[in-house]
Structure formats: structure tokens, C-alpha cells
Amino acid sequence: MSRIAYVNGQYVRHADAAVHVEDRGYQFADGVYEVCEVWNGNLVDVPRHLDRLGRSLSELRIDWPMARSAVNFVLHQVVRRNRVRDGLVYIQVTRGVSRRDHFFPPEGVAPSIVVTARASSAAAAAAQAEEGIAVVSYPENRWPRVDIKTVALLPNVLAKQNARENGGKEAWYVDADGFVTEGGSTNAWIVTKEGVLVTRPAEDRILRGITRAVVLEIIKKEGLTFEERPFSLEEAFNAKEAFVTAATTVVMPVTRLDGKMIGNGHPGSVASRLRELFHTATDLRVV
Numbered sequence: 132m133s134r135i136a137y138v139n140g141q142y143v144r145h146a147d148a149a150v151h152v153e154d155r156g157y158q159f160a161d162g163v164y165e166v167c168e169v170w171n172g173n174l175v176d177v178p179r180h181l182d183r184l185g186r187s188l189s190e191l192r193i194d195w196p197m198a199r200s201a202v203n204f205v206l207h208q209v210v211r212r213n214r215v216r217d218g219l220v221y222i223q224v225t226r227g228v229s230r231r232d233h234f235f236p237p238e239g240v241a242p243s244i245v246v247t248a249r250a251s252s253a254a255a256a257a258a259q260a261e262e263g264i265a266v267v268s269y270p271e272n273r274w275p276r277v278d279i280k281t282v283a284l285l286p287n288v289l290a291k292q293n294a295r296e297n298g299g300k301e302a303w304y305v306d307a308d309g310f311v312t313e314g315g316s317t318n319a320w321i322v323t324k325e326g327v328l329v330t331r332p333a334e335d336r337i338l339r340g341i342t343r344a345v346v347l348e349i350i351k352k353e354g355l356t357f358e359e360r361p362f363s364l365e366e367a368f369n370a371k372e373a374f375v376t377a378a379t380t381v382v383m384p385v386t387r388l389d390g391k392m393i394g395n396g397h398p399g400s401v402a403s404r405l406r407e408l409f410h411t412a413t414d415l416r417v418v
Contacts, residue, residue, distance in 0.1 A: 135212040137205050137246040139196075142212060145247065154243050155226040155236070160283035162225030162243075163187035168378045169210055169218045169248065173415035175378070177203060179341045183280065184222065190279045192235075193226050196244035209246045210418045218250040219379060223282060256381070260406055263386030263398045266314070266373070267299035268364055271306040277313075277338055291315040298390070301375055303367075306336070310361035313337040317375035317383070320346075321362055322401045324371045328357045342376040346405055349412050355401070364388075372399030382406035 134145035155161035165184045168175040181199055188195060195202070202222070210220050225243045229236030269290040274283075290302035294315065302315040311319050312331060318340040320330045328350060333339040350357050367373055373385035373393045382405045384398030 134247075134249070135209065137209050137244070139243055139245075142208070148245070148247070150225075150243055150245065151228040153231055154228050156223065156243065156282055158231050159233070160281060160285075161191070161193075162223055162282045163191060163193070163280050164221065164223040164282050165280060166378050167206065167220045167222075168381070169215050169220055169418065170253075170410055170413075170415070172216050172418055174206060174210065174220065174418055175410070176341050176345065176414045177206065177416050178414055179344065180378075183339065183341065184224070187280045188224060190276070191226075191281070193224060193242055196224050196242040202244075205244075205246050207416070207418055209248045213248040213250070215248045215250045215418075217253040218248060220246065220248040222246045225282070260381075260383055260403070261398065263384040264300035264375075265294075265298055265387040266301045266303050266375070266385050266389075267294035267297045268305050268311075268389050269293055269302045269315075271304040271312050273304070275336070277336065278334075280338060287315045299387075301385075303364075303388070305364050308361075309363050309365070311364060311367060314375050314377075317377040317380055318343040320374050320376065320402075321367050321370035322372035322374075322399060323366075324369070326356060326371070326401075328355055328401065329360060329362045329366075331361050332359045340376055342378055342381060342409075345409065345412050346376050346382060349405055349408050352412070353404075353408070367393070370394065372401055374399075374402035374405070381409050 135142050136145045136148035138148050165180045167180050223245045227240040227242050229240050273286045294302040303319050304312040313319050371394050375383050384402040386396050
């Protein structure tokens with residue numbers, strides 16, 4: 132079966148999907164995106180993702196490409212048409228197509244929207260979680276507004292490629308003061324030897340992760356001890372556990388950092404439990 136994409140009002144074969152060469156997403160990375168998990172035939176936390184999409188659009192002064200309810204409909208349609216039971220659905224909105232100019236386009240230029248979906252293996256993800264992943268640190272070099280989920284991801288690409296070339300699956304950005312900000316495409320967490328969960332506050336130096344927010348709700352419900360504060364790379368080396376969160380990974384244990392073993396080198400009980408509970412706390416919408 133051919134994959135199907137939605138591009139500016141039309142469902143087309145993925146192989147034929149295209150935007151104009153002067154789309155501002157291509158020319159200037161002038162756009163935003165969201166990624167939603169598809170789990171067991173359900174779209175996960177779509178209302179929260181659409182809330183964040185709306186915030187990102189507002190911060191960049193880009194209009195919604197269509198009514199929010201219509202975007203929601205398209206997300207479901209693309210997942211259905213691609214018969215994705217487990218995987219991801221991606222939405223990208225840019226400022227639209229206009230003559231290349233740094234200034235905003237003239238009034239009347241419509242935003243562009245692209246939605247795609249792809250399947251992934253739930254079994255492979257579970258096997259990865261049982262093993263854990265390696266993370267490689269990288270100097271923080273992004274613009275300050277990483278709270279906006281823009282398509283300007285070149286620093287993330289370079290950080291994650293560096294991680295891959297050094298045996299890692301993910302990068303952790305480290306700021307000038309030696310504190311971890313977040314991952315290349317995830318939020319970063321540790322569990323101290325005292326059993327305290329720690330993650331950086333969701334201020335303008337990290338993205339306000341949807342998965343992060345759900346995990347915080349689980350932590351409170353389970354009565355776990357939690358501190359929302361920066362943690363240093365050195366503190367991470369000495370942690371009992373570490374993990375990352377994102378729609379693409381859910382809760383994924385980290386077992387090595389810069390080649391050093393975290394804890395006993397195996398996924399910890401806290402991260403594993405949070406992963407187990409995750410979908411019991413999410414908003415699930417049947418596709």
C-alpha cells in the first residue's frame with residue numbers, strides 16, 4: 132500500500148507529496164511542527180499537542196492553516212489512510228509560499244500545512260527500553276526560544292549526529308554553567324541516589340514536552356519525590372537512573388552517558404515503572 136500524505140488541502144501519494152520551492156519553511160525554516168504518538172490504534176494526547184501547536188503559531192505570528200477541528204480531522208484521516216496502528220503522525224505548518232524576502236509575506240498569503248504518518252514497531256521500542264540507550268553530551272548552541280517548536284532543527288541534527296558517531300542514540304545539551312538543558316529531541320531526567328526525580332523547569336530554555344507533562348502527572352499520582360530544577364552533567368554521572376521523554380520515545384531509560392555507566396548500567400525501576408504506566412495517564416483518541 133502506498134503511503135498517503137496531506138499537503139495543502141489534498142491527500143496525495145507520499146512519493147508525490149511536495150511543496151513549492153519558495154515555501155518559507157524551505158527558505159527560512161519559518162514554520163512549526165508537532166509529532167503525536169499513535170499507540171494501539173489511538174492518537175495520544177492530541178488536544179495537548181494542538182494546544183502547543185497553537186502556542187507555537189502564535190509566538191511566530193502564523194495563522195492556523197484551517198480550523199483546529201479540521202486539523203484534528205486531518206490527523207485522524209492521515210493515520211487511517213496509512214493504516215498506522217503504532218507509530219507517529221507529523222504535522223508541519225509554515226508561513227506559506229511567497230517571493231524570497233526576510234520580511235513577512237503580503238496579507239493574504241495562506242500558511243502551508245503538511246501531515247504525514249508512519250508506522251513503527253512497538254516490539255522494537257519495548258526491546259530498546261529493556262536495554263536502555265546511550266547519551267552523548269553536547270554544548271548548548273541553540274537560539275534562546277527553544278520553547279517554540281520550530282522546524283529550525285539544524286543544531287539538533289548536528290548534536291544527534293555527533294551522538295551517533297560516538298556510540299549514542301541521543302544528545303544531551305549542556306549549557307555554559309555545566310547544566311543539562313534537554314535532549315536533541317527529548318526532555319532529560321535523572322533519579323538521584325536518594326530516589327528523587329529531577330528535570331529542568333519548563334522555562335524558555337527547554338521545550339514544554341507533552342510526554343514530560345504526562346510523566347509529571349504520574350509522578351504526583353504515584354507519590355514520588357520530585358524536584359524541578361537544573362541538574363549538572365556531574366550529577367547525572369552520579370545518578371541512580373536517567374531517562375528521556377518524548378512522543379517518539381515515551382519514557383526511555385538511559386544507561387550510559389559519555390561512555391560512563393549510569394547506575395548499574397541497566398534500566399532503572401523508576402523509569403521502567405513510568406513507562407509501564409504512561410498510556411494509562413494519556414488522552415487516547417481512537418483512530
